[in-house]
Amino acid sequence: MDAIHTTCAYCGVGCGILATPTGGRAVEIKGDPDHPANAGRLCSKGTHLGETVGLEGRLLHPMIGNRRANWDKALDLVAKRFRETIARHGPDSVAFYVSGQLLTEDYYVANKLMKGFIGSANIDTNSRLCMSSAVAGHQRAFGEDVVPASYDDLDEADLIVLVGSNTAWCHPIVYQRIMAARAARGTKLVVIDPRRTETCEEADLHLPLRPGSDVALMNGLLAHCRREGLVDEAYLADHVDVPAGFWNALHTDHDLWSVARTCDVPPAELQRFYELFAATPRTVTLFSQGINQSIRGTDQVNAIINVHLATGRIGKPGAAPFSITGQPNAMGGREVGGLASTLAAHRGFGEQDVADVGRFWAAERMATRPGLKAVDLFRAMGEGRIKAVWVMATNPAVSLPDAGRVREALAACPFVVVSDVIADTDTGRFAHVRLPAAGWGEKDGTVTNSDRTVSRQRAVLPLPGEARPDWWIIKEVARRMGWRTAFGYDRPAEIWREHARLTAYRNDGARLLDLRDRAAIGNEAYDAMAPFQWGGAPFADGRFSTPDGKARLIDLTQRQAEDPLADWPMTLNTGRYRDQWHTMTRTGLSPRLARHREEPLVEIHPDDAAALGIADGKLARVATPQGESLFRVAHSTGQRRGELFTPIHWTDRQSTGGRTGLLPRPLVDPHSGQPGFKMTPVRIEAVTVDWHGFLIVHGEAGAPDCLWATRVTVPGGALFELAGLGDAAALDAALPRGERIEANDPARGTRRVAVLRDGRLVAALFVTRTGELPGRDWLISQLSQPQGLQVLAGRAPGAQEDRGAIVCVCFDVGVRTIVAAIRDQQLADVAAIGAALGAGTNCGSCRPALARLLATEGKEAAHG
C-alpha cells in the first residue's frame, strides 16, 4: 500500500509523516521529505508513533457509568442532560473543556454549538494553560492573535534567542533546524532559562536568570538599545503607538547593574547578551512556557514584543518574536475561537463581531460575552455553578493546577462527559458518560502548526470498535439537542469550507486570518490539500490589525507585588521530558520511549540537597500548600539553588508518586488567565524507606500496593520500580498465579521470586533492604522465555554489560556504553559517536545529550 501523507500527533512543530499501514494495526512511520515543517526529519516521539497505535487500553465503546451502551443511548443521554440543565439553570450552567489536540474541524463544531446555539461562551481549552498569554500579548500588541514568524526565519536569522523554551526536548525538529542554520551560517544562539537544559548544550550563551524576572531582562535590553541609539525611530513613528512617558519610565532602574541584580545573572554575561542583540538586526526571539506559564505571562510576552517593535525587528526575513506552540493544533483552535475569551475566525466579543458571527451561523442564541477560563471554570464547578461538563481530548484531573481541587470539582459535578481515546484516564474516572473518540491515525481533518502552516491529518487505519471522530460525536449531540440543519455535516470537508468562509465573512482586510481561497474547495481537493501557510509574511508592510493600523508598545515598568513565600523556602518549576507526552496516555505505551527517563525525578542542586540531607537516587517528599507527592531525587548542577524541577507526565495510572499536577497553585495571569505553572512555593524533605525493589510482569498488571510504585512499559509487559516501609511480604499479592521459585537471604535482607507458567517466566520480584539489585534489562528480556532456577541470579550466565540509562532510544544505546566508547576510542564529536555506535544518527533527539557527555568526559579527561 502507498504511504499516506499525514501529520505527527504530538507537538506544534507539525511535522509531516508518511504512514504506511503494513497489516493489522501496524503502521510504518517515516518523515515526509516534502513537508515544509520537517523536510523528512522526525524526533524520537514522531519516529516511535507506530508503537502507540495498538488497541491496548483503548476506549472502544460508549460507556454509561461502567456499562457499555450503544451510541444512540449515549448520545441521547448527553443531549438530554445538557438540554435539561440549560432549561433549568440557564446556558451558563454548562461547559465544554476542549483541547489543542482536537482537529480544527472538531474544534469548530464544538465552538459553534456552545457559542452560537447553547448561548454561552463557557467553552475553554487546555490551550489556556499553554499559550493564552501569547494570544493576549499578540492581541495587545498587534490587534490580532497572529504569530509574526515562520520557520524559514530561523534559517535566515543571525541570532536566535530561546526564552523559556527547552527546544531540544520539546520542539526537537525546530532545534535541529536551528543547529543546521548554525552549521551553515554561524547563527548565534542564546538560551534564557533558569535551568541548564540540554537546549543550552550548543548555545553561545546561557543566562540562568531568576524565575519570573524576564520582564526586567527584556526591559533592560530595550533600555540598552535606546541608550545605544538602536531604537528604530522611523519605524516607531510610522507603525507603532508609543504610550506617553514610555521611555522615561523605562530608564528608571534599568541600568545593567540593577537588571543583573534583579535577574541574578552576572553583569558581564548580561552585557554580552545585550551587545550581541544590539549588534544583530536579524534576530528571532523564540519563546514558550517559561514565558507564557506565569502569573505575569502576558507582560512577559509583551516585553519581548516591545523589543522587537522598537528595533523594527518584525515583518522582515530572519527577524521576529516567535511564540512556538505546544500542541499539534493549538493554532487551529485559536483560529476557530476555542478559547472562552474569543469568538471564531479571530473575532472577539465586540458588538459587531457577535452580530456578524451570529448572522453567519444563523445562531439561535449567540453568546455575547466571554465565558469562564479554565481555572475559573473548574472553580465554578467546585462551587456548584457548572452542572454539566463535557471534556474532550484533555486530562484536567492531571494537567490543571491544584489538580486535587479539580478532582473534587469533577466528583461534585452532576453530569460529566469525557471523550477520549483511552478507556482509563484520571479524568475518565469521574465521567458519567465516556465516548470513544477516533485517535491519531484514524482521524481526518486539518491542524495548524506554530508557523501558521495548515496540514491535513489523514486516516491511516480503520476506526476501531465503535470509535467515532470528535466532530461526528459533537454534531450528533447538537442534532439531538434540536439543531439538525446547523449541524448537518457529513464530512470534515464541509466543516472546513464553513470555517474558511467564516474567516472571509465581512473581512475587508481587518483580520489577517482569511482563508477565502480555500472556502470553495471540493471534497477531493480537500482530501488532496497540500500543506499551506496562511498570512504569508505578516506585518511586512508595517500595517497591524488594530483600528489605526499601528502596533502598540506596552508600558511594563510597574513594580509587581512581592510573592509571599514565607513557609515555603524553595520554588518549584515544572515541565517536560524529551520522550514523554503530557499525561502519557499514548507515549506511555511505548517501551522505547520509556527508556529515556523511566521514573519521575525531582531535580535539586547538590548544595541544597546536602543542606537538607537529601541523597541522590533516594526518595523525597515534595510539598506545596496544594498537595504533596514523592519523587526520586536527582542531584543536578543545572538547577539554580533554591529551585526544584519536576516533570508533568506521571499520573495515578503509572505511579503512586511523581504527581506534579497536585502541586502548582491555581494563580493566573490577570490578562490571559494562564496559570503560573513554573513557580510554586515548595518544600522538600528526605523520605527513608525500609526496602526497595522491582517487579517485572508479563502482560497487563496492576501496581503493587506500597509507598512507591512506578510503572514502566517494557517489551511484553511492565516493570514496576518499588520502595516501601515495613514488611515487603505484602508485595506477593501483586504476583500472578504460577509456579513460584524463591531465594531469600534474610541476613542481607534480599528476596527474589520468579513465577513460571509452563516453565516460562511470567513475573520476577526482587527486593532488598541493603541496596543491591541486579540490572533490569536481562530479566525483562527473559519474560515469557523458558527458565530454570538460574533466573534468580537476575543476570545471564557469564558477564553482562550494564549499559546504563538509555540515551539513544532509536538504537538502544546506554550512557555507559557511550562514555566507554568516548574514552576508549577517543571520540571527539557527536558524528564520531554516531559512526562508532549509531547513537544520534536516526531521529537526532539525543544529539544534545551526546554533546553534553562529550563535554563532561572531555573535562574529566582534562582534569585526570
Ligand SMILES: Nc1nc2c(c(=O)[nH]1)N[C@H]1C(S)=C(S)[C@@H](COP(=O)(O)OP(=O)(O)OC[C@H]3O[C@@H](n4cnc5c(=O)[nH]c(N)nc54)[C@H](O)[C@@H]3O)O[C@H]1N2
Ligand atoms: N517531549 C515533549 N515535547 C512536548 C510536549 C511534551 O509533553 N513532551 N508538550 C508540548 C506542549 S503542549 C508544549 S506547551 C511545549 C512546551 O515546551 P517548553 O516550553 O519548551 O517546555 P517546558 O519544559 O514546559 O518549559 C520550558 C522551560 O521554561 C523554563 N522556565 C521556567 N521558568 C522560567 C522563567 O521564569 N523564565 C524563563 N525564561 N524560563 C523559565 C523551564 O526551566 C523550562 O526549561 O512542548 C510541546 N512539546
Ligand SMILES: Nc1nc2c(c(=O)[nH]1)N[C@H]1C(S)=C(S)[C@@H](COP(=O)(O)OP(=O)(O)OC[C@H]3O[C@@H](n4cnc5c(=O)[nH]c(N)nc54)[C@H](O)[C@@H]3O)O[C@H]1N2
Ligand atoms: N504543572 C504543569 N502543568 C501543566 C503544564 C506544565 O508545564 N506544568 N503544561 C500545561 C500545558 S502547556 C498543556 S498543553 C497541558 C496538557 O495537558 P492535557 O491536555 O491534559 O494532556 P494530554 O495527556 O495531552 O491529554 C490529552 C487527552 O486526550 C486524549 N486524546 C488524544 N487524542 C485524542 C482525540 O483525537 N480525541 C479525543 N477525544 N481524545 C484524544 C488522550 O488520550 C489524553 O487523555 O498540560 C498543562 N499542565
Ligand code: SF4
Ligand atoms: S518535533 Fe517530534 S513530536 Fe514534534 S511534530 Fe515533529 S516529530 Fe512530532
Ligand SMILES: [Mo]
Ligand atoms: Mo502545551
